Amino acid sequence: MRLVDFFKKPLVILFCMFWLGACNSQNTETGKPQKSPEKKIGVLLISHGSHSESWRNTLFEVENNVRNKILGNGKVSGTKSAFMEYTEPSIATRLKEFDREGYSDVIIVPLLLTVSTHSFDDIPTIIGLKENPESIEILKLEKIERYAPQADVHIAPLLDFSEILPKNMVRRVRELSKKPEDEGLVLIGYGSEPYEREWTKLFNKTAEHVKEQTGIDEYAVGWCGHIVRYAPDSTTVAIRRILEKKSTAIVIPALVALDENFQIRIIGDGIEKIGDHKTRVRYKPDAILPDPDIEQWIVDIAKQYSNTILNEKTN
Numbered sequence: 094m095r096l097v098d099f100f101k102k103p104l105v106i107l108f109c110m111f112w113l114g115a116c117n118s119q120n121t122e123t124g125k126p127q128k129s130p131e132k133k134i135g136v137l138l139i140s141h142g143s144h145s146e147s148w149r150n151t152l153f154e155v156e157n158n159v160r161n162k163i164l165g166n167g168k169v170s171g172t173k174s175a176f177m178e179y180t181e182p183s184i185a186t187r188l189k190e191f192d193r194e195g196y197s198d199v200i201i202v203p204l205l206l207t208v209s210t211h212s213f214d215d216i217p218t219i220i221g222l223k224e225n226p227e228s229i230e231i232l233k234l235e236k237i238e239r240y241a242p243q244a245d246v247h248i249a250p251l252l253d254f255s256e257i258l259p260k261n262m263v264r265r266v267r268e269l270s271k272k273p274e275d276e277g278l279v280l281i282g283y284g285s286e287p288y289e290r291e292w293t294k295l296f297n298k299t300a301e302h303v304k305e306q307t308g309i310d311e312y313a314v315g316w317c318g319h320i321v322r323y324a325p326d327s328t329t330v331a332i333r334r335i336l337e338k339k340s341t342a343i344v345i346p347a348l349v350a351l352d353e354n355f356q357i358r359i360i361g362d363g364i365e366k367i368g369d370h371k372t373r374v375r376y377k378p379d380a381i382l383p384d385p386d387i388e389q390w391i392v393d394i395a396k397q398y399s400n401t402i403l404n405e406k407t408n
Contacts, residue, residue, distance in 0.1 A: 098398025135171045135196045135244070136163055136395045137187055139216060140204040142176030143230035145353045149180060151350035151382050152204065155391070158383070162392045168399040170196070177215060178237055184219050192243045195281055200398045201248045202391055206258075206283070206295075206349055206381075220246055247402065251392045255295055257386045259302035262345060266303055269343050269375040277311035277335035278303055281360050282347040283318035291395055296347065311338050316358045317346075337371060342378040351380045 137159025140152045156174045164167050171194070175187040191199050203216060217223035218232065232239060262280070270276055280296050293314065300312035315331030317323065328344070335342040344364060346356050356378035364370050381387070 114290075119220065132198060132403055133194075133196045133401050134169045134198045134200065135173065135191045136169055136186075136200045136202060137184075137191070137196075138172070138174045138202050138204055138391065139184060140176055142175070142179040143350070143354075144179050145352040145354065148178070148350045148352040151222060151380070155204070155382060155388060159388050159391045163395045164355075166396060166399070169200075169395055177219070178235055183238060184216070185238040188220065188240050188244070188246075189229070190244040196244045198245045198247065198394060198402050199242065200402075201246060202394060203249070203251055204349065204387075204391075205251055206254055214216070216248065221244065222248075245402075247398055249398060252387065252390055255298060255382065256346065256383065257390070258295065259299045260386065261381055261384055262299050262303055262347070264305045265345055265377070265379065266307055266309065266343055269345075269377060270307060270309065272341075275307035275339055276309050276341045276343055277310050277313070277339035279313050279315060279328075279331045279335055279342050279344045280347050281315045281317050281331070281344060281363075283355075284316035284320035285318075286320050289320065301346070309343070311335060315363070317355050317363075323354075323359055324367065325359050325361075325363030328360050329366040332364065332367055332370075332374060336367070340373065342367075342374050344374060346378065346380060348380050350382045351378065 138152070138156055143149060152174055156248060158236055160172045163172055171191075173182070173187045173190065175182050175184045177184060188199065201216070201220070214223065214225045214228040215232070218225050218228040219237065219239050221239060229239070271304070278300055280300060282292055282296060284292055296314045300314075303312070304310050312330040313334040315327040315329075317328060321327045332342045332344065344360065345359055348355055360376070361378065364374050366375055367374055
């Protein structure tokens with residue numbers, strides 16, 4: 094063996110060992126280069142859902158109003174809206190879209206008025222974060238699809254309506270008020286049997302704020318949703334309670350968006366049962382939305398959660 098060949102072999106072996114080691118450090122088990130996965134973040138606005146087209150359009154309009162502000166920071170790549178029930182796009186439909194589009198994280202922003210089984214049980218069960226047997230059975234009966242996305246899901250807290258609703262109500266009451274000392278306020282909400290205390294507390298705080306800001310010192314609360322089986326009687330009773338003390342009742346629907354079935358049929362029918370309602374009841378079939386404070390909250394919560402996902406400090 095020549096001397097030159099003796100030195101060549103160890104060099105070749107050394108080179109091969111170095112090359113193999115380098116490849117091993119750069120490859121996964123599938124042979125693809127390892128790198129830190131890039132985050133692709135989406136925001137999903139979830140609301141209850143309604144058969145009413147005007148109700149759905151209002152929620153889509155909210156998304157349209159906040160989209161550019163949310164996407165403007167460069168950390169969120171897309172926004173979508175979904176409805177829990179009654180209509181498409183459903184939560185499952187939207188989460189499947191996010192998965193197909195390669196999103197790594199989805200921030201869920203519930204647009205619900207206050208605490209309810211929807212926020213505590215239904216939404217987490219729909220997206221596979223909770224296995225509540227009762228909720229699962231109800232979802233099956235209501236034909237609401239469950240879907241556990243590949244993307245990581247982050248559920249934002251409920252909007253603090255205890256701060257936003259009072260301001261919203263003052264604005265809407267002032268549009269109808271003429272002589273505060275002769276007027277009383279009637280707040281009509283959807284309601285929830287398991288959380289009636291929380292709803293009542295929210296409405297009491299709202300009415301006290303209206304009193305401080307407008308001088309309207311009497312109020313009553315009525316319900317129009319499942320808690321009263323969608324009957325108008327609760328509205329009628331609340332109005333009569335005010336008219337026993339004041340000459341005029343101002344009726345304000347504390348509902349997220351305009352749904353003809355609630356604002357026109359249920360609340361409207363309750364008002365018509367008052368004999369002299371045309372002269373003693375003032376009512377505008379409107380809703381909490383649109384509201385710029387709510388839109389700003391959505392933008393802020395999306396920024397906060399996207400910063401957290403990207404491990405950045407919030408400003």
